[in-house]
Amino acid sequence: DAGVTQSPTHLIKTRGQQVTLRCSPKSGHDTVSWYQQALGQGPQFIFQYYEEEERQRGNFPDRFSGHQFPNYSSELNVNALLLGDSALYLCASSLEGGSGNTIYFGEGSWLTVV
Amino acid sequence: AQKVTQAQTEISVVEKEDVTLDCVYETRDTTYYLFWYKQPPSGELVFLIRRNSFDEQNEISGRYSWNFQKSTSSFNFTITASQVVDSAVYFCALSEEASSGSARQLTFGSGTQLTVLP
Numbered sequence: 001d002a003g004v005t006q007s008p009t010h011l012i013k014t015r016g017q018q019v020t021l022r023c024s025p026k027s028g029h030d031t032v033s034w035y036q037q038a039l040g041q042g043p044q045f046i047f048q049y050y051e052e053e054e055r056q057r058g059n060f061p062d063r064f065s066g067h068q069f070p071n072y073s074s075e076l077n078v079n080a081l082l083l084g085d086s087a088l089y090l091c092a093s094s095l096e097g098g099s100g101n102t103i104y105f106g107e108g109s110w111l112t113v114v
Numbered sequence: 115a116q117k118v119t120q121a122q123t124e125i126s127v128v129e130k131e132d133v134t135l136d137c138v139y140e141t142r143d144t145t146y147y148l149f150w151y152k153q154p155p156s157g158e159l160v161f162l163i164r165r166n167s168f169d170e171q172n173e174i175s176g177r178y179s180w181n182f183q184k185s186t187s188s189f190n191f192t193i194t195a196s197q198v199v200d201s202a203v204y205f206c207a208l209s210e211e212a213s214s215g216s217a218r219q220l221t222f223g224s225g226t227q228l229t230v231l232p
Contacts, residue, residue: 033219042118042205042222043159056219088157092220103149103209103220105159 002027004106006091012112013081021076021109025093032074033103034066035090043090049074050096078111086113116141118208120223127196128231134192135226137206143167148182148189149207149220159205165189167211196230203227 005024013019025032031050035043045058049068068074072093078085088108094101117140127133139148150162163173165182173180177197181190193200207220 035220042207042224043220045219045221048219058219090157090159092159102161102164104161105151107156107158110157 004091004093004104006089006106006109008109009107010110010112012114015081015083015113017081017113018077018079019081019111021078021089021091021111023074023076023091023093023106025072025074025091026104029093029095029104030072031094031096032068032072033092033094034074034076035092035105036060037088037090037108039087046076081113083113086111116143116146116208116210116221118206118221118223120206120226122226123224124227124229126229126231129198130195132192132194133196133228133230134190135204135206135228137189137191137223139187139189139206139208141208141210143210145211147209147211149209150180150189150191151205151207153203153205153225155202162191193228196228198230198232201228201230 004026007022033048034046037043046060046064047057048055052068063079065077088110090108091106092103094103119138146167148165151159153159163180170182177194179192203225205225206223209220210218
């Protein structure tokens with residue numbers, strides 16, 4: 001049973017560029033959330049997707065956008081990268097309507113903006 | 115607004131000692147979920163436990179145990195007979211419950227770095 005998988009694992013971008021991160025949820029899960037974790041801090045919620053729509057959004061600018069595909073996989077896009085966007089980006093998946101569902105995380109994508 | 119406080123930034127113990135990680139939360143919701151995750155240097159958040167707000171029964175799983183007390187808004191985590199492999203950052207997190215019964219966005223504490231020395 002595959003867990004949450006993310007790609008790429010590591011990447012380096014230049015300030016002003018755009019980046020796309022990808023996530024495949026755990027088998028059987030239909031809800032995907034994205035989190036940003038800066039060094040030495042706890043993860044911060046970016047947004048959540050369910051049924052291909054953004055259902056919840058945290059306090060992040062519009063430069064952060066996402067998408068969920070019919071197979072439940074998801075992408076996170078960040079435009080006009082800033083140095084402060086350097087962080088670990090974590091994808092989490094869960095099952096809507098599950099009895100107190102558990103939220104599982106992938107290993108994350110380490111983004112460095114130079 | 116929801117808030118999770120992990121007052122212990124770093125804890126260092128010697129192998130085989132017991133260690134308790136503290137977590138205090140704030141929420142206006144009457145139903146919610148509490149979680150503990152472990153994050154090794156690789157970065158992945160490893161799920162340890164989930165507890166519903168209406169279930170205050172404490173739990174023991176091997177060397178791990180959890181103490182949930184709604185009266186003090188605390189959800190503490192204890193590792194008995196710690197091992198070097200337990201060294202990691204541990205996060206406590208809180209989530210509201212949606213009408214469907216699902217968990218929504220997680221609000222994390224700032225984490226506690228646990229170092230177990232041989």
